[in-house]
Amino acid sequence: MRTLIYNIGTLTGVLPEEVLRLQGREMDSVRSIDNAYLVIEDDRIAEFGQQNAELLQNSGHFDNIINAGQGMVLPSFCDSHTHLVYAGCRDGEFRDKIAGLSYEEIAARGGGILNSADLLHNTSEEELYRQSMVRIREIISMGTGAVEIKSGYGLTTEDELKMLRVIRRIKETSPLVVRSTFLGAHAVGRRYTGRQEEYVDLICREMLPNVAAENLADYVDVFCDKGFFTVPQTERILECAARYGLRPKIHANELEVSGGVQAGVRHNALSVDHLERTTDAEIQALSGTDTMPTMLPGTSFFLGIPYGRARDYINSGLGIALASDYNPGSSPSGNMRFIMALGCIRMKLTPEEALNATTVNSAYAMGVSGITGSITPGKKANLIITESVPSLAFIPYSHQTPFIRHHILNGKIWNKA
């Protein structure tokens, strides 16, 4: 099956095959081709370039022809940090939050993650899949083509496995590139209140072996932060997970400077995420490593906490990724275009940096930049064809104006129906 997309105003986000992430100053440049075409073979990008008259004369060689109407073509967003498999929602806590309770105060009163764990416990696997697929369709309609999804609202062996099986089913049935992360250490399950070390034992002795036996996770995560898991507990879990070949992607420095970044670096984490609280020591610890610092500005927006120091990271030569953190407690949105806008408006990224942070670098942060995240021959044809927009900057700038004409996933136009 050969598909031609022609009449592309600007083809944006072109990268050579060998570039798997962008760092420092490289982040501020996006390669584009004006007046372009792109050829898809089956589900892959085959070739692209500047449009010429010959191309259209040979249009009989294609099974499918799409007129981009002078819109831009961009790689689909890659969202490398979400918790989008959850039951119900936490709109009641929204009122507590408005009344002035902090995230930690809501959690300390038994709300927060434990509230979602109770809801999930009382929801069947089938129903959980159904609710999650509504969110999957929602993020696809907003331009996401790859997503990482975490467990962590189970907090018992049985319920963690239930969540991970739902993620596996999403992997099998949705058109997205999906990666799955085991986050048993998201909070201490209710039955273990006051017995945190025993809960860590449960993760190491029971949860991880079962997750590995069913091959349900690509990565392991720990919420290494004040009131959640300590650095020694985090390292114990990461050591156990390493025996099953699970590389870390960890939550660190959301609530305080936790030491989680350094722990992640010591264990060769693929990414360390949140980083709302950062000293220069974290920036130094990450320099020269393979770990992608990932910031979640939707969480800063929703919780009213500081934004990550993206400029300082980039100015020191590091790359950063941006992700949505889509979850019911701290970021109930998976809108990556809004994440781009927050990156520009609140973190002072250029539109080019924000695009790279939500495509190639976020693909790297979920281990898929070899197959998606840029316009590169051989990569998956996961592409956004935009309405006619005047520039790349318009996308984060006028961030509520509808901008997607077509979302192409695996080489085919995606329809919501």
Ligand code: NIG
């Ligand atoms: O990334 N920080 C920990 N986990 C999520 C919030 C989860 C929740 O509140 O349900 C986060 O912000």
Ligand code: FE
């Ligand atoms: Fe998170």
